[in-house]
Amino acid sequence: MTEPRTRHRRHRLALTLALVAAPALVAGALTAGPAHAAPADDIRINEVVTTGDVNDSIELYNKGAASVDISGWILKDDGNSSKYKIASGTTLAPGAFRAFDVHASFGLGSGDKARLYLPDGSTLADSFTWSEHSAPSWSRCPDGTGAFKAAALTLGAPNSCGTSGGGTTPVAWPGSGSVATADASNVFGEDLSGLYQEGGVMWAAQNSGKLWRLLPNGSGGWTPDTAGGWSSGKTLRFPGGGSGSPDAEGVTVTGTGAAGGVFVASERNSASSGTSRLSVLKYDVSGTGSTLTAAKEWNLTADLPSVGSNLGLEAVTWVPDSYLTGAGFKDASTGALYAPGGYGTHAGGVFFVGVEGTGMLYGYVLQDSGAFTRVAAVSSGMAGVMELQWEPQVSRLWVVCDDTCSGQHRTMQVNASGTLAVTAVFNRPGGMSDYNNEGFSVAGAAECVGGSKPVFWSDDSNDGGHALRRGSLTC
Structure with missing residues (x-):
C-alpha cells in the first residue's frame, strides 16, 4: 500500500481493538427469529457486520440440501421504510454463503436488527437482534443453526467459531531470531x-x-x-x-x-x-x-x-x-x-x-x-x-x-x-x-x-x- 507508516499504525490499532472478543452480553440481548417453512427455513442470516472497514453487511447461508433461488428476497433493519432487494438471478447452493452490502439502503446501528423476508415483503424468514455494534462480526456458531456470538469477520466464508483471533496460541519463530x-x-x-x-x-x-x-x-x-x-x-x-x-x-x-x-x-x-x-x-x-x-x-x-x-x-x-x-x-x-x-x-x-x-x-x-x-x-x-x-x-x-x-x-x-x-x-x-x-x-x-x-x-x-x-x- 502507498500511504505512510502512520496510517498503518492507526489501522492496526483500530482493527486490533475490533478483533478483541466482546464482553459477555446480557442474557436476552441477542435473539434469532423463528424458523419458517422450507425453502425459507434453509436460508439463514448467518453473519452481520455493523462497523469497521467493511460497509454494513448481512450474510445469508443455505443450510439445506438443495439450491434456493433468493431472487427478490428482501433485507431490512428495524424499520420498515428502508429495504434491500436481492437481485434477480441470485441463487444459494447448499452450504453456500453470500454477503450483501446494504449500507446504501439502510445503516446497521449499535442497537438494531437484521430481518430477511420472502419476496412478498411480509413473510419473515429469519431475523437477528443485537444491542451493541459488532466487534467485528456477529456470527452464527455453528453456521446456519447456532446462536450468534462475537467473532472474526468472515463474510462469504464459514464463520470463525473459536476465539476472535483464530484460537491458536503463537509460538516462537521456527528459525534463528537474528535478522x-x-x-x-x-x-x-x-x-x-x-x-x-x-x-x-x-x-x-x-x-x-x-x-x-x-x-x-x-x-x-x-x-x-x-x-x-x-x-x-x-x-x-x-x-x-x-x-x-x-x-x-x-x-x-x-x-x-x-x-x-x-x-x-x-x-x-x-x-x-x-x-x-x-x-x-x-x-x-x-x-x-x-x-x-x-x-x-x-x-x-x-x-x-x-x-x-x-x-x-x-x-x-x-x-x-x-x-x-x-x-x-x-x-x-x-x-x-x-x-x-x-x-x-x-x-x-x-x-x-x-x-x-x-x-x-x-x-x-x-x-x-x-x-x-x-x-x-x-x-x-x-x-x-x-x-x-x-x-x-x-x-x-x-x-x-x-x-x-x-x-x-x-x-x-x-x-x-x-x-x-x-x-x-x-x-x-x-x-x-x-x-x-x-x-x-x-x-x-x-x-x-x-x-x-x-x-x-x-x-x-x-x-x-x-x-x-x-x-x-x-x-
Missing part, C-alpha cells in the same frame, strides 16, 4: 511490497506500479538486475493500450516459472485511487522495454465484499492442482471435491489472494479465457493479510501480517474437511523490530544448509533506509 538487512541503503525507497523467490531471482512488486527483477548481491541479499531494462524496475500498466498504473501489492509465478508469466495482485488504479479495482494481472517479462503492459487481467472486484480502496488485494500466490486434489480440497463453488478438469485451460493451480482490510483469503481458478471461479473463501484469523507464500517443499501456505498484527505469521494446509485451516501461528523473529513488512519469501530446498534456509521480508516503510531483510527458517 539482517538484505539490500544496499535506499535502493528501493518506500512502498516495496510483495516478494517471490524463483531460484536465483527475486521478483518484487512496488505500490508505485513497478516490478523489480533482483539478483543475489554476493553477501546474502539482493540487488536490481542491471540487464534487460530492469535496473530501475519496470513500470506496470493495465491492459488495453497500456493505460493506468496498478497499485502493485503481491507477486507470484506458476509451476512454469516466469517464462509462463509473472502474476501481480493490484488493489486499485493509482490514477483513480479512491476506487477499488481488485485484480490479478499477468505480465510477459521476456522483453527489454522499460514498461510492461498486462497481457491479461482478471478483475475480481464485483465478486468480493467491498472494502476501502486502500484495503484490498494485498497478496497473491499460486497453489498447484496436484496438491489440492491430493489433499482432498473441497471446491466451495460446487460443494464437491475440487476437479480442475472441469475448468478448462488454466494455470494448473489455484491463485489465492489476500484482502488486507478483512484478513480473508479467496481461492480462484483463473482460466486462460479470462473467466474465473471462486473455489475458496476462508478467514486467516488475523486482522489483515499482507502476503501469501506457497512453500512447496512442505506443502504449506504462509499467511503474513505486518505491524497491524505485530508481524504475526501463520501457516495453513487443507484439513480433513477439505478446507484450508491454520496449522501454526508464529511470532516474528525476536531480532526483528515491528516493521511494516508487506512481503515475505521462502528460499527453495536447494538452499537448505545445516538444517536452515533463508527467508526474506520487504518493509514497505523502508525503515532505516532498508526495504529488504534476511532471516532463516528451519528446513
Whole structure:
C-alpha cells in the first residue's frame, strides 16, 4: 500500500481493538427469529457486520440440501421504510454463503436488527437482534443453526467459531531470531511490497506500479538486475493500450516459472485511487522495454465484499492442482471435491489472494479465457493479510501480517474437511523490530544448509533506509 507508516499504525490499532472478543452480553440481548417453512427455513442470516472497514453487511447461508433461488428476497433493519432487494438471478447452493452490502439502503446501528423476508415483503424468514455494534462480526456458531456470538469477520466464508483471533496460541519463530538487512541503503525507497523467490531471482512488486527483477548481491541479499531494462524496475500498466498504473501489492509465478508469466495482485488504479479495482494481472517479462503492459487481467472486484480502496488485494500466490486434489480440497463453488478438469485451460493451480482490510483469503481458478471461479473463501484469523507464500517443499501456505498484527505469521494446509485451516501461528523473529513488512519469501530446498534456509521480508516503510531483510527458517 502507498500511504505512510502512520496510517498503518492507526489501522492496526483500530482493527486490533475490533478483533478483541466482546464482553459477555446480557442474557436476552441477542435473539434469532423463528424458523419458517422450507425453502425459507434453509436460508439463514448467518453473519452481520455493523462497523469497521467493511460497509454494513448481512450474510445469508443455505443450510439445506438443495439450491434456493433468493431472487427478490428482501433485507431490512428495524424499520420498515428502508429495504434491500436481492437481485434477480441470485441463487444459494447448499452450504453456500453470500454477503450483501446494504449500507446504501439502510445503516446497521449499535442497537438494531437484521430481518430477511420472502419476496412478498411480509413473510419473515429469519431475523437477528443485537444491542451493541459488532466487534467485528456477529456470527452464527455453528453456521446456519447456532446462536450468534462475537467473532472474526468472515463474510462469504464459514464463520470463525473459536476465539476472535483464530484460537491458536503463537509460538516462537521456527528459525534463528537474528535478522539482517538484505539490500544496499535506499535502493528501493518506500512502498516495496510483495516478494517471490524463483531460484536465483527475486521478483518484487512496488505500490508505485513497478516490478523489480533482483539478483543475489554476493553477501546474502539482493540487488536490481542491471540487464534487460530492469535496473530501475519496470513500470506496470493495465491492459488495453497500456493505460493506468496498478497499485502493485503481491507477486507470484506458476509451476512454469516466469517464462509462463509473472502474476501481480493490484488493489486499485493509482490514477483513480479512491476506487477499488481488485485484480490479478499477468505480465510477459521476456522483453527489454522499460514498461510492461498486462497481457491479461482478471478483475475480481464485483465478486468480493467491498472494502476501502486502500484495503484490498494485498497478496497473491499460486497453489498447484496436484496438491489440492491430493489433499482432498473441497471446491466451495460446487460443494464437491475440487476437479480442475472441469475448468478448462488454466494455470494448473489455484491463485489465492489476500484482502488486507478483512484478513480473508479467496481461492480462484483463473482460466486462460479470462473467466474465473471462486473455489475458496476462508478467514486467516488475523486482522489483515499482507502476503501469501506457497512453500512447496512442505506443502504449506504462509499467511503474513505486518505491524497491524505485530508481524504475526501463520501457516495453513487443507484439513480433513477439505478446507484450508491454520496449522501454526508464529511470532516474528525476536531480532526483528515491528516493521511494516508487506512481503515475505521462502528460499527453495536447494538452499537448505545445516538444517536452515533463508527467508526474506520487504518493509514497505523502508525503515532505516532498508526495504529488504534476511532471516532463516528451519528446513
